[in-house]
Amino acid sequence: MRIGFFIHEAVRALTKNAVPSFAAMATVLVTVLVLGVFIPVVQATTGAANEVRSRVIADVYLQPRVTDAEIAKVRGIIADETPHVARVEFIPKEKAIAAERKAGRGEYYDLLGANPLPDTLRVYPDQPDNITKIRNALAPLSPSGGRTVIDPAIDEVRNREEDTNKILSATRVVKITMALLAVLLCVASILLIANTIRLSLYARRREVEVMKLVGATDWFIRWPFVLEGVLVGAIGGVMAILLLGVVKIALVDPLAAEFALIAAPDTINFGVLIAVLLGASVGVSAIGSGLSLRRFLRV
Amino acid sequence: MQGFLPARQSTLGTLSHAMAATDNRPRRTAPTPRRSVLPPPVDGAIVDLRSVTKRYSKVDVGVEDVTFAVQPGEFVFIVGASGSGKSTLVRLLIKEYDPTFGSITVAGHDLGSIPRSKVPYYRRNVGVIFQDFKLLPSRTVHDNVAYALQVTGGKRREIREKVPDILRLTGLSTKLHNFPDQLSGGEQQRVSVARAFVNHPQLLLADEPTGNLDPETSIGIMQLLYRINRTGTTVIVATHDKAMVDRMRRRVIELASGRVIRDEAGGGYST
Numbered sequence A: 001m002r003i004g005f006f007i008h009e010a011v012r013a014l015t016k017n018a019v020p021s022f023a024a025m026a027t028v029l030v031t032v033l034v035l036g037v038f039i040p041v042v043q044a045t046t047g048a049a050n051e052v053r054s055r056v057i058a059d060v061y062l063q064p065r066v067t068d069a070e071i072a073k074v075r076g077i078i079a080d081e082t083p084h085v086a087r088v089e090f091i092p093k094e095k096a097i098a099a100e101r102k103a104g105r106g107e108y109y110d111l112l113g114a115n116p117l118p119d120t121l122r123v124y125p126d127q128p129d130n131i132t133k134i135r136n137a138l139a140p141l142s143p144s145g146g147r148t149v150i151d152p153a154i155d156e157v158r159n160r161e162e163d164t165n166k167i168l169s170a171t172r173v174v175k176i177t178m179a180l181l182a183v184l185l186c187v188a189s190i191l192l193i194a195n196t197i198r199l200s201l202y203a204r205r206r207e208v209e210v211m212k213l214v215g216a217t218d219w220f221i222r223w224p225f226v227l228e229g230v231l232v233g234a235i236g237g238v239m240a241i242l243l244l245g246v247v248k249i250a251l252v253d254p255l256a257a258e259f260a261l262i263a264a265p266d267t268i269n270f271g272v273l274i275a276v277l278l279g280a281s282v283g284v285s286a287i288g289s290g291l292s293l294r295r296f297l298r299v
Numbered sequence B: 001m002q003g004f005l006p007a008r009q010s011t012l013g014t015l016s017h018a019m020a021a022t023d024n025r026p027r028r029t030a031p032t033p034r035r036s037v038l039p040p041p042v043d044g045a046i047v048d049l050r051s052v053t054k055r056y057s058k059v060d061v062g063v064e065d066v067t068f069a070v071q072p073g074e075f076v077f078i079v080g081a082s083g084s085g086k087s088t089l090v091r092l093l094i095k096e097y098d099p100t101f102g103s104i105t106v107a108g109h110d111l112g113s114i115p116r117s118k119v120p121y122y123r124r125n126v127g128v129i130f131q132d133f134k135l136l137p138s139r140t141v142h143d144n145v146a147y148a149l150q151v152t153g154g155k156r157r158e159i160r161e162k163v164p165d166i167l168r169l170t171g172l173s174t175k176l177h178n179f180p181d182q183l184s185g186g187e188q189q190r191v192s193v194a195r196a197f198v199n200h201p202q203l204l205l206a207d208e209p210t211g212n213l214d215p216e217t218s219i220g221i222m223q224l225l226y227r228i229n230r231t232g233t234t235v236i237v238a239t240h241d242k243a244m245v246d247r248m249r250r251r252v253i254e255l256a257s258g259r260v261i262r263d264e265a266g267g268g269y270s271t
Helices: A002-016 A018-054 A068-081 A093-102 A106-112 A128-138 A160-203 A205-213 A218-256 A270-296 B004-023 B086-093 B116-123 B141-151 B156-169 B185-197 B215-230 B242-248
Strands: A058-062 A085-091 A120-125 A154-159 B047-055 B061-070 B075-079 B101-106 B126-130 B203-207 B234-239 B251-256 B259-264
Touching: A002 A018, A002 A160, A002 A218, A018 A160, A018 A218, A018 A270, A058 A068, A058 A128, A068 A085, A068 A120, A085 A093, A093 A106, A120 A128, A128 A154, A160 A205, A160 A218, A160 A270, A205 A218, A205 B116, A218 A270, A218 B116, B047 B086, B061 B086, B061 B101, B061 B251, B061 B259, B075 B086, B075 B215, B075 B242, B086 B101, B086 B203, B086 B234, B126 B185, B141 B156, B141 B185, B156 B185, B185 B215, B203 B215, B215 B234, B215 B242
Parallel strands: B075 B234, B075 B251, B126 B203, B203 B234
Antiparallel strands: A058 A120, A058 A154, A085 A120, B047 B061, B047 B101, B251 B259
């Protein structure tokens, strides 16, 4: 009876207050949409970058046309004279290209006609943190800011961390932008819902007065307004989630088969994502209605 | 008429229950008596005001040092010119305001010791009627009256039983599904009386109930209040309707500039 009464009152207010309710609903929809895209994208990119970084190795690329003697010499330098090296693995260019072919990228190399990959000495550190020391030992920083190599047979020394740092700094920009956007949209949603509730309060101030007069408790007066706000948020949230679901089924799932990044294992489960988004939309709208009730409904 | 009595007793039961829960709570706003000693309480009174003063600001006085008691079942007029403090008194009695000094006791319970969260439960035992009716324009006569029950957690069955009853008493049986703007002023005030009385309160307050009505219609409303009074409900009417007061010859409390200048049983509007 009571819950029925509250819901009835809330729906009644919503239909009377259609335009501001719709505006608030649309804002919640956009907010949830942005959050719904933002959360998995950030997770996928950081997840992928971290995965690469966790495999801590340094690759020592050798000059083209190095002789076996030179290779043995460099390998000796690395294995015996460089500190913190656990082991060294030699990857000849034939093996490197075979790995590429195995990964399905063979046709690109076929186009080139020759193997562009260098012979590589893959260096594993004793501790992941020491990878930078190894790199500095093999390719010390020169005063001019570039790097020199300790042996002419070495072309370049790279550790994967450097690559992942580039990815991470790129994703950081994306992350900050999207987080900012999400925060702004959340604030806009809260304010618009607060405004909707304020208008509803204004339209029903007489009703509130009568309720107080006949002895309605404070929360009895407040509930319909809270419900109204939450309903606005929930409807916006559900619509956004439906949209996300459609996009996921129509676009992301078919692509996931081909792009590793989308299928990244760290991405949030869609069910959990729905729960989080629904929670966020209801939470945001509850805050919005609470704001108005505190300011404008002194029961 | 007799049908009201058991219901009234049950209302009394809920009142004492609600109050029992509040009595041992600490006072939130202890009224500071201006004098060290308040007048002694009056035994058995349903409304007991002792040295009640309400000031809106230093210079703006609502009521000043008002002391009077009303016995259960009484019918009391509070008269006085505009601004003499009649409405302030009504608002003090429904605890919309707290007195600046003095104490107000209704049905044996000190209003000053009712915490804010319990005020709604207190109000359910006091019916109030206003000059401007305060009806909800978007609801029918039936729903306006039923609203008072819904809001206080009334069951569907209770509403089905009580609302037609009270509308019959107030002579609105044929207007059940009309909206307030389809009714005359007198009929609207009857709806407002029905709403105030549907919970069968012990005390019915009316603030200028006939202020917007013509003399003929006013008589009808007063007769209705009188009938309600006959069921045992205490009725306090704040009014400046001279003809009405002179005609009814009930107890009259006259206010001027917030002070009681006359308290006379069976009096007229003026001496």
